[in-house]
Amino acid sequence: MTPSNDAPASFDAALSDLRPSASLKRRRNVERVIKAVLGAMATLSVGVTIAIAFALVRPAVEFFGEVSPKEFLTGTTWAPLFKPAQFGVLPLVTGTFLVMAIAVVVAVPCGLAAAFFLSEYASPRLRAVLKPVLEILAGIPTVVFGFFALYFVNPEITQRFWPFGDVGTFSALSAGLVVGIMILPMMVSLAEDAMSAVPDSLREGALALAATKREMCTKVIFPAALSGIVAATVLAFSRAIGETTIVLLAAGSNPQLTGNPGQGVQTMASFIGFAGIGDQPTGSTGYKTIFAVGALLFVLTFVLNIVSARIVRRFRQEYE
Amino acid sequence: MSATTSTDAVSHTPGEALATARTSGRRRLFDTAFRSLLIASVGLALLTLFALLIDTFLTGQPRLNTDLVNNMPSSRPARAGIQSAIFGSLWCVGLSGLVSLPIGVGTAIYLEEYAPRGKWYVRLIELNIQNLAGVPSIVFGILGLAFIARSPLKWGFTVGSGAMVLTILVLPIVIISSREALRAVPPSLRDGSLALGATQWQTIWHQMLPSAVPGIATGSILAVSRALGESAPLLLLGALTFVTFNPTGLDSGYTVLPLLIFKYASDAKAEFHTVAAAAIIVLLVMLLILNTTAIIVRNRFQRRAR
Numbered sequence: 113m114t115p116s117n118d119a120p121a122s123f124d125a126a127l128s129d130l131r132p133s134a135s136l137k138r139r140r141n142v143e144r145v146i147k148a149v150l151g152a153m154a155t156l157s158v159g160v161t162i163a164i165a166f167a168l169v170r171p172a173v174e175f176f177g178e179v180s181p182k183e184f185l186t187g188t189t190w191a192p193l194f195k196p197a198q199f200g201v202l203p204l205v206t207g208t209f210l211v212m213a214i215a216v217v218v219a220v221p222c223g224l225a226a227a228f229f230l231s232e233y234a235s236p237r238l239r240a241v242l243k244p245v246l247e248i249l250a251g252i253p254t255v256v257f258g259f260f261a262l263y264f265v266n267p268e269i270t271q272r273f274w275p276f277g278d279v280g281t282f283s284a285l286s287a288g289l290v291v292g293i294m295i296l297p298m299m300v301s302l303a304e305d306a307m308s309a310v311p312d313s314l315r316e317g318a319l320a321l322a323a324t325k326r327e328m329c330t331k332v333i334f335p336a337a338l339s340g341i342v343a344a345t346v347l348a349f350s351r352a353i354g355e356t357t358i359v360l361l362a363a364g365s366n367p368q369l370t371g372n373p374g375q376g377v378q379t380m381a382s383f384i385g386f387a388g389i390g391d392q393p394t395g396s397t398g399y400k401t402i403f404a405v406g407a408l409l410f411v412l413t414f415v416l417n418i419v420s421a422r423i424v425r426r427f428r429q430e431y432e
Numbered sequence: 433m434s435a436t437t438s439t440d441a442v443s444h445t446p447g448e449a450l451a452t453a454r455t456s457g458r459r460r461l462f463d464t465a466f467r468s469l470l471i472a473s474v475g476l477a478l479l480t481l482f483a484l485l486i487d488t489f490l491t492g493q494p495r496l497n498t499d500l501v502n503n504m505p506s507s508r509p510a511r512a513g514i515q516s517a518i519f520g521s522l523w524c525v526g527l528s529g530l531v532s533l534p535i536g537v538g539t540a541i542y543l544e545e546y547a548p549r550g551k552w553y554v555r556l557i558e559l560n561i562q563n564l565a566g567v568p569s570i571v572f573g574i575l576g577l578a579f580i581a582r583s584p585l586k587w588g589f590t591v592g593s594g595a596m597v598l599t600i601l602v603l604p605i606v607i608i609s610s611r612e613a614l615r616a617v618p619p620s621l622r623d624g625s626l627a628l629g630a631t632q633w634q635t636i637w638h639q640m641l642p643s644a645v646p647g648i649a650t651g652s653i654l655a656v657s658r659a660l661g662e663s664a665p666l667l668l669l670g671a672l673t674f675v676t677f678n679p680t681g682l683d684s685g686y687t688v689l690p691l692l693i694f695k696y697a698s699d700a701k702a703e704f705h706t707v708a709a710a711a712i713i714v715l716l717v718m719l720l721i722l723n724t725t726a727i728i729v730r731n732r733f734q735r736r737a738r
Contacts, residue, residue, distance in 0.1 A: 139631055146633050150542035153535050157607070158560050160600055164571060167578035225473035233470060242474065249481050251719060253661025255690040256488070256712050259697045263705060264487045293480050300477075324459055326466040347566065354568020356664035357690075361697060381570050381664070388573065388668035394582050402668075406574040410567065417566035421559070 168410055171403035178397055184404070190367040190378070192401040193390065203367040204405065207284065207377030211359055214288025214373060215295060215352040220345050222292075223299025228329050230300065231307040232315075250297035258361030261290035266362065274374060282364030282376030291358050295351045299344055306340020307333055339423055346420035350413045356381040380409045488716075492709030500710050504676040505692060509703035514711045517692035519678040520591065520671070521660060521718075524688055527595035528602060529656045535599075536606025536655075537641075537648060543607075544614040545636055565604035572601045573665030581669055589670025592682035597665050602655040609651020613644040646733035653726035657719050663690035689715050 176184070179199045187200020226246075230239055266286040271279045279285060310333055318328040334341070364376030365386045378386065384402050392399035503513025539561075547554040576597035580587050587593040617640050625635040641648075666672075666688055672695055675687040687695075689711060696708035 143631050143633050147542075147546050150538045150546060153538035154542040154547070154557050156535060157539065157564060157603060158557055160575075160603075161560050161564060163579055164567070164575050167575045168571075171578070222473040222476055225470045226477060229470035229474050233467065242478075245478060245481065249477060251657060251661070251723065252481075252484065253663065253690055253715065253719070255661070255663045255693050255697070256484070256715070259693065259708060259712060260484045260487065262697065263491070264483065293477070296477055324463045326463040327459075329466070350566055350568075354570065356568070356570045356667070357694065360667075361694065381568060384570050384574065385664055385667040388577065389672055402574060403578070406571060410571050413566065413568055413571075414563065417563055420566075421562060 164410065168403050168407040171400045172407040175397070175400035175404040178400070179404075188369050190383075193387065193392075193398050197397065199401070201405070201408070203369040204378055204380050204383055206369055206371065207363070207367060208353055208379040208381070210284045210371065210373060210377055211288045211291060211355075211363060211379050212349060212352040214285060215291035215355075216345075216348055218289055218292025219295045219299050219348050219352070223296050223344070223348070224303055224341065226296070226300045227303035227307055228333070231304045232325065232329055232333065246297045246300055249293075250301075252294075254294065254355065254357040255361070257290050257294050258358040261286045261358055261362035265290055270374075277372065277374050279374040280376055282362065282366070283374050284363050284377045285373035287359045287361075287363035287377075288352075288373065290362060291352050291355050294355065294358065295348050298351065299348050302344035302347065303337070303341050306337035306344070309340065310336040339426075343420040343424045346416050346423065350416040350420070353379075353416070354381055354409065354413050355379075356385045360385045380405050380412075384409070485716075488709050488712050491706060492711070492713050495706050495710035496713060500707070501714070505674050505687070505695075506676075507674070509701055509707060512696070512704065512707045514689065514692055514707075514714065516675045516678050517687050517689045517711070518714070520594075520675065520686040521689040523591050523679045523686065524595045524598055524666075525656055525659045527591070527682075528598035528659050529652065531595070532599045532603050532606050532655065533652050536603050536652070537610045539603075539607045540610035540614055540648075541636060541640075544611055545632065545640070561604050561607055565608060568664075569601055569662060570664040570668070572597055573668035575600070576665060577668045588683075589673075589685060590683050591679045591686045594666055594669050594671055594686055594688065595682075597669060598659040598662060601662060601665060602659050605655040605658060606652055609654065610644070610648045613647025613651065614640060616647060617643045646730045649729045649733070650726045653722055653729070657722045660719060660722070661690055661715070663688075663694055666691055667694075689718075 184199050184201050186202070187198060188202050189198040189200045190203045191198045230242060234242060262282075266279065266281070266283060270283060270286045270289070274285060314332050314336060315328060318332040319325075323331065359379050359382040363378070363382065365378055365382065366376050367378035367383065368375055370377065384406055387398065387402050390398075392402065499511075500513050501515060501518065503511055504516050505514065506512045539557075543554070543558065547557075576593055579585060580593040580596050581589055585593070587596075621639050621643060622635055625639045626632070630638070670685075671687050671691045673685070673687060674695075675685055677684075679686050693708050693711045693715065696704040696711065699705075
């Protein structure tokens with residue numbers, strides 16, 4: 113009898129123990145608040161992107177109300193801050209591509225080669241020395257690189273040794289070369305990551321089949337790491353397009369429609385910086401050009417970044 | 433076999449001997465050439481770094497004295513100093529560090545510990561952060577010009593708006609490195625804490641964060657040094673002016689070290705280029721101090737954790 117009476121009582125007691133006490137309830141509420149606050153912080157970054165889009169779109173749309181897109185995209189003279197103003201964006205586009213091409217020609221092959229060396233050839237001790245040195249190079253501020261490009265690379269190297277014509281005080285060549293050096297560490301580190309993700313069994317297999325080390329690198333490691341290498345290359349393009357300070361210092365601020373790397377050029381990014389220095393009055397057409405060119409630049413780099421992320425995700429080889 | 437390898441008496445094992453035999457002279461030549469090419473590429477990076485450091489030091493060395501740090505910017509090269517720029521940089525970078533650290537770590541905690549995996553909005557946030565990290569810095573300057581300096585915030589060209597733009601700029605770096613640091617904490621720590629009845633936040637606060645501190649600290653210091661060297665976005669935020677006073681608060685006008693270097697470097701007078709080079713040395717020393725701190729912090733915490 114008593115056991116059957118006792119059992120429900122102790123069961124009740126056990127149940128009430130399981131029911132949340134006041135302090136536990138309070139703690140749960142605290143947890144909920146914390147989660148909400150952290151979630152709000154995370155959404156903040158989305159807010160930033162939306163703000164960028166808004167900041168660019170409205171003035172850019174107003175700009176195209178004043179300047180026809182046809183004039184913008186096909187005009188060959190860029191003089192938005194002069195009178196009479198001219199809004200042909202082509203010189204900026206060719207300038208951007210000239211600097212970008214020179215930078216990528218330096219950064220991609222050299223970066224790839226340096227990555228091969230670090231990943232396949234260097235001893236662990238040499239790696240332990242070289243990696244931090246590359247990190248130092250990656251940490252040099254762009255204004256320092258710009259100074260170096262203008263007052264060392266241009267007079268001491270490009271003006272002396274460029275075989276194809278004269279090099280001016282400001283040149284796309286010096287700017288591009290130094291932008292290339294600036295993105296080199298990023299290229300090396302991303303390419304090396306891709307290479308070290310290739311499993312050793314592939315290396316051993318290649319060597320066992322009597323491949324030389326070079327053949328192993330170019331015929332086994334390179335294809336296996338290709339997706340990572342391509343993604344790194346695309347990012348290198350994006351970084352080269354967006355660089356402002358180096359180009360502004362070393363390539364000057366004269367928008368010219370030219371393919372001659374010995375001349376000074378203006379890129380989209382360096383125009384924005386240049387126009388910003390002039391402190392354009394809000395609402396003027398000059399002020400709005402900053403946003404129109406900025407929108408072009410943002411879209412270009414946005415597409416490149418997305419493409420790079422896609423390549424990594426789509427073609428990543430999962431080894432074990 | 434021995435006949436074909438007689439020229440190389442160094443082969444030790446049958447396998448090596450076979451490989452040597454198969455490797456014709458041309459292939460070996462290509463291999464040597466390839467190897468030299470790789471070394472040359474690494475050499476180019478090293479050489480550039482050394483050339484940059486040595487050239488800057490030699491150019492700036494005549495003006496590297498206490499006057500440089502004690503004097504304000506001036507249009508007379510003999511008197512030109514960098515004091516207001518150092519203080520401007522300390523203000524802007526310090527503030528952006530103070531703001532971006534909690535927000536960045538908070539975002540990282542949310543994404544690593546709370547966010548439901550695979551939900552569309554979580555992927556949106558992740559993709560968005562990845563993308564923000566790749567946006568050219570000048571675009572953040574445009575954002576600052578449109579929204580912070582002019583309407584709607586109308587903060588003008590002040591320390592506050594400069595710091596806010598730098599905060600937005602380095603936030604992705606803080607988030608990404610904090611996430612990596614949190615991910616590196618062994619899951620057993622979290623599981624054990626939860627199994628002992630700790631709530632999720634107690635687990636994060638008492639177990640996850642302390643073990644992630646070295647990684648978070650390293651990433652944040654890297655972010656701060658990025659902010660210290662950044663010049664492009666602040667071009668649009670009025671930092672490129674002669675400021676002959678140190679900032680006194682958020683609403684004060686300002687200049688920062690990278691932009692004062694820019695200003696001196698682009699001046700027509702060659703004497704200013706010497707001042708620019710000397711200022712670059714000061715900037716590089718500040719960065720060196722930051723990075724050394726990062727390494728020390730990381731090492732000390734790692735030792736304690738073991």
